[in-house]
Amino acid sequence: MLQFVVTLSDYAEDExxxxxxxxxxEHFKDVEGICYYKYPLIKNDKGAVPEFTxxxxxxxxxxxxxxxxxxxxxxxxDEAAWVVNDDxxxxxxxxxxxxxxGLQKQLRIEMLFHRLKPKAILALPxxxxxxxxxxxxxxxxxxxxxxxxxxxxxxxxxxxxxLTEEEWNCTNTxxxxxxxxxxxxxxxxxxxxxxxxxxxxxxxxRSLDMEQLKAATQIAPGPQRIRGLAGTGKTxxxxxxxxxxxxxxxxxxxxxxxxxxxxxxxxxxxxxxxxQTRSNGEDPNWDNLQIMHSWGAQDRPGVYSELCLRQQERSxxxxxxxxxxxxxxxxxxxxxxxxxxILVDEAQDLPKEFFQILYKLSYDPxxxxxxxxxxQSLSSLEIPKPEDxxxxxxxxxxxxxxxxxxxxGGIEKxxxxxxxxxxxxxxxxxxxxxxxxxxxxxxxxxxxxxxGSWASIGYEIESGQFQVGEDIVISRPIQNSPNRVAEIYxxxxxxxxxxxxxxxxxxxxxxxxxxNDIGTEDVAPEQIVVITLNNKKVRDYFxxxxxxxxxxxxxSIIPGIDAQKEAFAEPGKVTLTTVYRAKGNEAYVVYIxxxxxxxxxxxxxxxxNQAFTSITRSKAWVRITxxxxxxxxxxxxxxxxxxxxxxxxxxxxxxxxxxxxxxEGSKRRNAVRGGDKSLKNLIDLAETTPEALDALDTESLxxxxxxxxKMEI
Numbered sequence: 170m171l172q173f174v175v176t177l178s179d180y181a182e183d184e185x186x187x188x189x190x191x192x193x194x195e196h197f198k199d200v201e202g203i204c205y206y207k208y209p210l211i212k213n214d215k216g217a218v219p220e221f222t223x224x225x226x227x228x229x230x231x232x233x234x235x236x237x238x239x240x241x242x243x244x245x246x247d248e249a250a251w252v253v254n255d256d257x258x259x260x261x262x263x264x265x266x267x268x269x270x271g272l273q274k275q276l277r278i279e280m281l282f283h284r285l286k287p288k289a290i291l292a293l294p295x296x297x298x299x300x301x302x303x304x305x306x307x308x309x310x311x312x313x314x315x316x317x318x319x320x321x322x323x324x325x326x327x328x329x330x331x332l333t334e335e336e337w338n339c340t341n342t343x344x345x346x347x348x349x350x351x352x353x354x355x356x357x358x359x360x361x362x363x364x365x366x367x368x369x370x371x372x373x374x375r376s377l378d379m380e381q382l383k384a385a386t387q388i389a390p391g392p393q394r395i396r397g398l399a400g401t402g403k404t405x406x407x408x409x410x411x412x413x414x415x416x417x418x419x420x421x422x423x424x425x426x427x428x429x430x431x432x433x434x435x436x437x438x439x440x441x442x443x444x445q446t447r448s449n450g451e452d453p454n455w456d457n458l459q460i461m462h463s464w465g466a467q468d469r470p471g472v473y474s475e476l477c478l479r480q481q482e483r484s485x486x487x488x489x490x491x492x493x494x495x496x497x498x499x500x501x502x503x504x505x506x507x508x509x510x511i512l513v514d515e516a517q518d519l520p521k522e523f524f525q526i527l528y529k530l531s532y533d534p535x536x537x538x539x540x541x542x543x544x545q546s547l548s549s550l551e552i553p554k555p556e557d558x559x560x561x562x563x564x565x566x567x568x569x570x571x572x573x574x575x576x577x578g579g580i581e582k583x584x585x586x587x588x589x590x591x592x593x594x595x596x597x598x599x600x601x602x603x604x605x606x607x608x609x610x611x612x613x614x615x616x617x618x619x620x621g622s623w624a625s626i627g628y629e630i631e632s633g634q635f636q637v638g639e640d641i642v643i644s645r646p647i648q649n650s651p652n653r654v655a656e657i658y659x660x661x662x663x664x665x666x667x668x669x670x671x672x673x674x675x676x677x678x679x680x681x682x683x684x685n686d687i688g689t690e691d692v693a694p695e696q697i698v699v700i701t702l703n704n705k706k707v708r709d710y711f712x713x714x715x716x717x718x719x720x721x722x723x724x725s726i727i728p729g730i731d732a733q734k735e736a737f738a739e740p741g742k743v744t745l746t747t748v749y750r751a752k753g754n755e756a757y758v759v760y761i762x763x764x765x766x767x768x769x770x771x772x773x774x775x776x777x778n779q780a781f782t783s784i785t786r787s788k789a790w791v792r793i794t795x796x797x798x799x800x801x802x803x804x805x806x807x808x809x810x811x812x813x814x815x816x817x818x819x820x821x822x823x824x825x826x827x828x829x830x831x832x833e834g835s836k837r838r839n840a841v842r843g844g845d846k847s848l849k850n851l852i853d854l855a856e857t858t859p860e861a862l863d864a865l866d867t868e869s870l871x872x873x874x875x876x877x878x879k880m881e882i
Contacts (some may be wrong), residue, residue, distance in 0.1 A: 171197040171225065174382055175206045177412075178390040181577030184221050185237045189296040192321045193223065200225045203344060206578075208386055209416040210346050210447060211271035216419065218293070219268050224344040229326040230276075232268045233315070234261055236848055237290040243296075246305040263313055265289035265388055279339045280348045288326045290315055306364060341376035345385075346409070348446045356374050363790070364691025366658035367757050370789070377402075379401040380586050385409040387580045388417070391570045392555065394516075395540045395584045398626050400591025403540040404432065404753070407512045408439035410538065414510050415440075415458045416447060421509040423458045424530070426472050428515035429753035431728070432733035433469070435458050438515070463519055464492050468735075473499060477524065480504075504529035505656075513539035515753060517552075524558040535569065543626055587627045587649055591755055591788050593663050594650035597812055599791075599807065601626075602817060603767070604781030608809040610802065613822040614774055628817075635821055643817040654789040661790065664811070666804050669796045672763075676710065679760055680717035683743060686758060687723060694723060695738040698756040699745045700783045702776065703766040710747040711763060718743065742774035748779040751786050759787040765795035767803050 173192060180186060186206065193204055202225030209218050211232070220235035238253060243250040250261050269289045276282040292315040293301065301309070301316070313323050323822045333339060337550045342349070360366045377385060384395055385406040397403055404427075411425050425436055437460050439873050444453045465484070465815065473495055477484035480502045500522060508531050513519070516539040524539070531537055556567035571582040576866020587598055601607075606614035617623050620630050627649035633641035655663050669675040686692040718725050725743040726732040728750050737744055737754045744756070761783045769776045784791055795803060869875055 171200055171223070172201045172379065173204050173206065174208065174379075174386055175578040175580065176208050177206070177388055178275070178388045178577040178580055180206050183235075183237070185292070185294045186235050189221060189292050189315065190231060192294075192315070192319065193221070196222075196321045196324045197225060197228075197384035200227055202226065202228075203341075205344070205386070208346070209413055209419075210344065211275070212416065212447070213264050213267040213271075216417075217264060218417070219264075220274075221292055222344065224340055226332045226340075227328055227418060229328060230272060230287045230340075231270060231324065231326065232265065232287055232289045233292050234264050234268070234290070235294065235724060237333060238293070238295065240296045240300050240304065243305070245311075246301075247308045255612055261291055262309070265291060266310070269700065270659050275343050280341055281336065281339055281343070283333055284328070284332070284336060285340070286326070286684070287700050288313060289786070296552070297553045300403065307856070313688060338376060342871045345377050345382060346413075346443065346447055347376065348442050357760050360658050361660070362690045362692075363519050363658065363661065363686060364693070366654065367692065367696060367789070369657055370654065370757075375590075375786070377406075378792075380584075380588065381406055383581075384584055384586060386413060387578075388414055388577050389538065389582070391536060391569070391582075392559075393538045393540065393576075393580075393582055393584060394555070394571060395586065396543050396552065396625065397586030398543055398589045399782075400589040400597070400755075401586035403542065403586065404436065404514050405439060406586075406649075407514055407538065407540055409443045411458060411510075412440050412447075412453070415444060415453050418509070419454060419457065421457065422507060423510045423512070424472070424508045425458070425460045425512045426463050426526075426527075426650060427661060428463055429750075430462055430466070431462060431737045431750060432514065432753045432882055433462060434737075435754075441638055451592035462494070463523055472526070472530075473523075476504065476530070493520035493522055496520055496526055500525060500529075504770060506532045508532065509536065509776070511537045513537065516541045517543075517835050518752075521558045521560075522552065525560050528559050537569075543555075543589075552591035576801060585625050587625070589650055590652060592650065592785055592786075593652045593654050593789065594645060594647060595655070595663055596784060596787050596791055597650055598645055598814060598817070599664060599810055600781045602810040603784070603806070604777050606777060607817055607819045608806050610806070613819065613827065614777060615826065616822055618824060631816070633821065634775075637821060637823045639821045640788070641817070641819055641821050645815055650790070663789065664791050664807075665793065666764075666807055668792045668800045668804060669794060671796050672710070673713075675762060675794050675796050676714045676717055679762060679792075680714060680721060682792065683718060684721040684723060692758055693741075694725075694743045694863060695740050696757045697743045697760070698738070698754070698758070698786060699725075699743065699760040700751050700786065701745075701749055701763050702748070702761060702779055702783060703763045703769075704747050704749070704779075707747055709723050714745060714762075724827070748782050755788050757787070758792070759783070759790070760792045760794065764793045764803055765797050765799035767795075768799040 175189065204221055207218055207220060209224060210222055212218050219232045221231070221233040223231035223233070242254050243251065244255065246262060248262070251258050269287050270289055272287045273282060276285050290313045291309065294315060294317055296316065297318050298314070298316040300545045315323055318679065326636060360369055381402055388410065395403060397572065407425070411423055413419065414423055425438065440458065441452060442459065445451065461475065462471040463467065463473065465474030473482045476499055480499065482502060501783065504526060506529065511527050511531050513527065521869065527537055528535055543552070555569040555571050561567055575581050606612065616772040618633055623630060623643060628643050628645050631642040633639045667678060669678055683697055686697060687694055699714065701707060708730070715725050715727065723743060724741060725745050726736055726739060727745045728736045729733055738756065767776055767780055
């Protein structure tokens, strides 16, 4: 079946193109293929794009230029010039020639030019052939034309032999406007190491699924939210959309913004690559397509810092103010619109006041596209409503609403991505189970409360009702986690857990393992990341680890300590980083050290959120390490999770109890602070007045001593 992707809402008013679409559906009703409406895969030198480009497994590609003219609107037409409604225009046949050359060039890059011969067609669905030729002789005699007479046989251009699976994948890569597949000077024939497995993954032809394709190519005429799990490709798709908008509307002002500083380099590289693929290698106009961090820094402008300059106000920075407070202050001064399109990545990490700034920075109809990472942190399982983010007008009406019908052309206002491509299935499910505490000794700590929420992140409910005490069975279909690294390389488990005696042995083990990854398994250092679950121990863990790696001649960086804060995956260097700085990034091999911190008494929920984020940075292998009794408990929990893979089996919790856990955390912190104070008082008493200890309750002291002996200190 021919699938249609409408990229612009113009289609709803484009009646001639709607006629052509019906004819295409009729002609290719039993054919596997895809048809794009006004997708800037190819353009002429004036920026025009064909109304339709069609790719199928059984026919040559079609390029269709559809003209909306009635016969009486055309004053003159020959091979050299047309006059329409008293205006001289280039003959539309010139567009066909330009489009055809452009697509042939794309096919040559993927070595398909010998198999596919693009056919260019001029569509005049409102004019009959006889009427046109009676007025303009045979000026289109040598042109493939679709007339009002329904001569759809002109669409025929069958291949002698259907495209192979590999050829069809290559064709999809071209049709979607993706960069050419990577070639390798040392093609992988047999996968024998982690490194060869990574290279095979890198050189595999990957095309977008239909959900991703729509998210990347459709340009909504108003606000739009894009939701999906980590690894569904939101950053890539937003970058691709930014490039598409810039290709179609080069004079429009576009803003691409985000929360994590280290995303800047990645976002710019992606946008440049997507743009250059379809612009003969030209760079975007970075004055019109601006990539800026939400806040900004001394060495790089941000949305907020640039706004302050225009407002002639002093910009604030951490730790003097939170970003939310900065935005609150900025909203008190006038904000003029300057952007036609705004794309926001990592929306879940940005305060609502920032969205209110973006609303004011955008021209009506406020084409703001924000990508929300569902369960990115697990700290908030409910997505904020648009009216909560953008606010309301003087009449109390929401400034932004996603309710009601889709935009014209069937473009959705609230778009959901279900498939996670980054993480292998077992890695993603492990992250979810640990993050929610599904198999924890204390039961669930967080919960998605209905079928729709689980379905939106790619799971299926096999049995059970979402009621207290009900046994629930949930599975994840393999098609929603297409990463097949475990099938490509079976030499190592995708997830490993190692329990060491103490932190020194843990650091020794990690350094030795990384040395083996690089020296024996042929992994590039930049494809390895080490994350600590305990942010308080960054220097205590990473500086000694860096020293150990140096002893193996392995270079590493610690962003924010011996490298720029946004540094990540620098060539030839292993990255040692915190959970916060790892957000928005990914790596094939991820080590997570100090995982015994998962059972931290004070930050139980926050630590599980960090564990989730850390694990979901992995594109392939996860190595979890820790020490002590708590790490044994961690391993027991992980073993229970993996025993049920690829399903979750748990008893639905009491949501009143779940909601009370935050206050319980506060009580724990207060109790510990009280205990610390009592201990300090006891120590002071012993040091200043030792004889006073004799007056203390002997039985209490005895119990206290017994407890100290049991503790690992």
